[in-house]
Amino acid sequence: MAEKQYDYGMIGLGTMGRNLVLNMGDHGFSVAGFDKDASKVQAMNQEAEHRSIQGFNTSAEFLSALKTPRVILMLVPAGPIVDSVIGDLKPLLSAGDLLVDCGNSHFTDTDRRSEQLEKEGLHFMGIGVSGGESGARYGPSIMPGGTREVYGRVAPMLEAVAAKVNGEPCVSWLGPKSAGHYVKMVHNGIEYGLMQLISESYHLLKETGGLNNDELHTLFTRWNAGALQSFLIGITADIFAQQDELTGNRLLDMIRASARQKGTGMWTSQDAFSLHVPIPTIDMAVAQRDLSAMAEERSAARKLYPENRYAGAVDKPLFVNQVEQALHFSMLVTYAQGMSLLGHASSAYKYELDLARVAGLWRGGCIIRAALLEDIRVAFTRNPALSSLLLDESFATTLTGLLNGMRQTVTTAVAAGIPVPAMMACLAYYESFCREWLPANLIQAQRDYFGAHTYERTDREGVFHTHWLSE
Ligand code: 6PG
Numbered sequence: 001m002a003e004k005q006y007d008y009g010m011i012g013l014g015t016m017g018r019n020l021v022l023n024m025g026d027h028g029f030s031v032a033g034f035d036k037d038a039s040k041v042q043a044m045n046q047e048a049e050h051r052s053i054q055g056f057n058t059s060a061e062f063l064s065a066l067k068t069p070r071v072i073l074m075l076v077p078a079g080p081i082v083d084s085v086i087g088d089l090k091p092l093l094s095a096g097d098l099l100v101d102c103g104n105s106h107f108t109d110t111d112r113r114s115e116q117l118e119k120e121g122l123h124f125m126g127i128g129v130s131g132g133e134s135g136a137r138y139g140p141s142i143m144p145g146g147t148r149e150v151y152g153r154v155a156p157m158l159e160a161v162a163a164k165v166n167g168e169p170c171v172s173w174l175g176p177k178s179a180g181h182y183v184k185m186v187h188n189g190i191e192y193g194l195m196q197l198i199s200e201s202y203h204l205l206k207e208t209g210g211l212n213n214d215e216l217h218t219l220f221t222r223w224n225a226g227a228l229q230s231f232l233i234g235i236t237a238d239i240f241a242q243q244d245e246l247t248g249n250r251l252l253d254m255i256r257a258s259a260r261q262k263g264t265g266m267w268t269s270q271d272a273f274s275l276h277v278p279i280p281t282i283d284m285a286v287a288q289r290d291l292s293a294m295a296e297e298r299s300a301a302r303k304l305y306p307e308n309r310y311a312g313a314v315d316k317p318l319f320v321n322q323v324e325q326a327l328h329f330s331m332l333v334t335y336a337q338g339m340s341l342l343g344h345a346s347s348a349y350k351y352e353l354d355l356a357r358v359a360g361l362w363r364g365g366c367i368i369r370a371a372l373l374e375d376i377r378v379a380f381t382r383n384p385a386l387s388s389l390l391l392d393e394s395f396a397t398t399l400t401g402l403l404n405g406m407r408q409t410v411t412t413a414v415a416a417g418i419p420v421p422a423m424m425a426c427l428a429y430y431e432s433f434c435r436e437w438l439p440a441n442l443i444q445a446q447r448d449y450f451g452a453h454t455y456e457r458t459d460r461e462g463v464f465h466t467h468w469l470s471e
Helices: 015-026 038-047 059-064 080-092 107-119 132-138 148-161 179-207 213-223 231-241 264-275 280-293 295-304 316-348 355-361 372-382 393-416 421-433 440-451
Strands: 008-011 031-034 053-056 071-074 098-101 123-130 141-144
Touching (some): 015 053, 031 038, 071 080, 123 132, 123 179, 179 231, 179 421, 264 316, 280 295, 280 316, 316 372, 316 393
Parallel strands (some): 098 123
Antiparallel strands (some): 123 141
């Protein structure tokens, strides 16, 4: 047995793992780390300083250095690597040991792993961790799922390392099984939606509004002091000001406009479709990343289709104001779609999520942290059964006040030929959601016409089929 016994283990000493270990060390927890890559172990040991943290090069040394029953966190890339780490560890673990997957695992993998490991006398938790490198180091938002009793074993440590808002830690047990990873997946879906909306605003302000990078920097800095205050608006303000060391231009102008993705946004859309919950803004954000990556085809299309754009001038201050309102409106609608998905998933998967709690722990540390999450938290506290944020009176008042700016912005974008699909999706979602009648009667008639799929009537109960004119 190793001389010193550590409270926690961490497998995976990449950027996120190493920073989380340092954060744990800062809060007085002793942590043993393990990574197959010896240089990462060495890097962590060099950074350890006064902290009670130590990296090990072999899993045997690592495991024997942990207090039992062991609590082992994993921060390794999602997918087969998680299974392979678990497979390697399993024979060396003892009953009662707890494995905590802190990566962006797909929620169905978390359910499968929990079930399998619990059968074998081991415990498993899936925990979403958001905030990137600096979040892991100085306070992430943490979304834990798993059994409540097992959560108790890590709660004091997670509460210590998490971001704080008004002294409250941005972590709270969310629900059984994969609840934590599901909430993290939807967090990332919202993240995709917000990033796309901000990019569309940038496109409009740059090309139609004629704002240069300095003006954009000033504008986003101002926005970040008002209702739009959020992590993503703040970093975007910084991005407009960043110089490129190689050319002296703004770095943003030197970056290839082709977005990458690891899949969490797509998973959100895939599961929303399977649960029949509309989240069109997030769907559109995923599609636009895909479209942005189709550079060759877009370049060929550009040659085939002559530009046919409205070149009329806009009233700059008025337009900037309208875009601000459109972005605010769209951000609210995007959160509403994400929360609606969480509400439906909670029933379908029996997570029993407390949506006020989710909004509460997203207020700090994570990528989608924003001032408006406090209003979302309050709305779900007022009415935990709220099926959509659009049905909250205070949200209705805000959205109604922003609607004109939203419509004007989309109208200007259409006239100017600027693609704003995520904004359009927000507006269309709102317009559809807030109408009692949608033209689905015609869809039902068509289905019955060609497939005898039947329809219901507005004036009497029952299911009907008609022999339509040409049948
Ligand atoms: C977070 C981020 C983090 C990661 C994204 C990036 O919450 O800290 O969401 O999980 O940066 O997964 O995702 P893409 O590579 O798909 O953009």
